[in-house]
Amino acid sequence: MIYFTTFLFAWLSVFAMYLVCRAAGFRPLVSVIAPVVMILAVPCFMTGGGYFYDYPELAFMALAVWIALRLDWWWLLPVAALATWNKESFLFMLPTLYPLLRQRTSRIRAAVAVGLLMVTSGAVYMANRVHSAHNPGATVLLKWKSQIKFVLKPAHWVNWEVTYGFAHFKAFSLIPLALLVWTVWRGWLLLPPAIQRHGQIAAALHLPLFFSFACRESCVTSACSMLYFCCCWPRT
Numbered sequence: 001m002i003y004f005t006t007f008l009f010a011w012l013s014v015f016a017m018y019l020v021c022r023a024a025g026f027r028p029l030v031s032v033i034a035p036v037v038m039i040l041a042v043p044c045f046m047t048g049g050g051y052f053y054d055y056p057e058l059a060f061m062a063l064a065v066w067i068a069l070r071l072d073w074w075w076l077l078p079v080a081a082l083a084t085w086n087k088e089s090f091l092f093m094l095p096t097l098y099p100l101l102r103q104r105t106s107r108i109r110a111a112v113a114v115g116l117l118m119v120t121s122g123a124v125y126m127a128n129r130v131h132s133a134h135n136p137g138a139t140v141l142l143k144w145k146s147q148i149k150f151v152l153k154p155a156h157w158v159n160w161e162v163t164y165g166f167a168h169f170k171a172f173s174l175i176p177l178a179l180l181v182w183t184v185w186r187g188w189l190l191l192p193p194a195i196q197r198h199g200q201i202a203a204a205l206h207l208p209l210f211f212s213f214a215c216r217e218s219c220v221t222s223a224c225s226m227l228y229f230c231c232c233w234p235r236t
Helices: 002-023 028-045 054-070 073-086 088-092 094-102 107-131 144-151 154-158 174-190 193-213 222-231
Strands: 160-163 166-169
Touching (some): 002 028, 002 054, 054 073, 054 094, 073 088, 073 107, 088 094, 094 107, 094 193, 144 193
């Protein structure tokens, strides 16, 4: 069941990323190739080849972006509920949808829509929290100290791992991060303005969260990587 569910969400994420590319104005061939390359690259982005819950998260994020670009905001309500039920971090993805919703409505309506979506997501989170309140363990673990220790050791920036049977640098090491920065720098001006603002909000929200709470061997958030990889392709 876990294998087939993971495969289903991986397939759905490819289709959703295709819809994102088309909604962002990219040509059909680019919109087909970029999601396929992206889904093949996900195990390289994720330390240890990734985890089963990464694929539903990617699918929900891509679907939410497409709905924000093309449909009325209330279609996001069930997506926000299901995505938060899958992983509570989806709550912090919702503010990044504001510039996408803003393209087709007023500032007030877009802000109200994001607020209601966050209320829906928060309600699902609280329901899960109450249901699991008797379980041992903390809600979050502070990781900023280990992040600092990790960065201060240069040897950590050239770590290797094996994915698809070949050795490569881990996603958080120096060369992959430099390639990601280069990709964003090369394609930033090709992005639609709304996608640019989406990426800026995502970075402003997730980088502090990543530094504070993420495991030092995690990679950059899948949503930003997906959007940059899909949309930074040349418009030729």
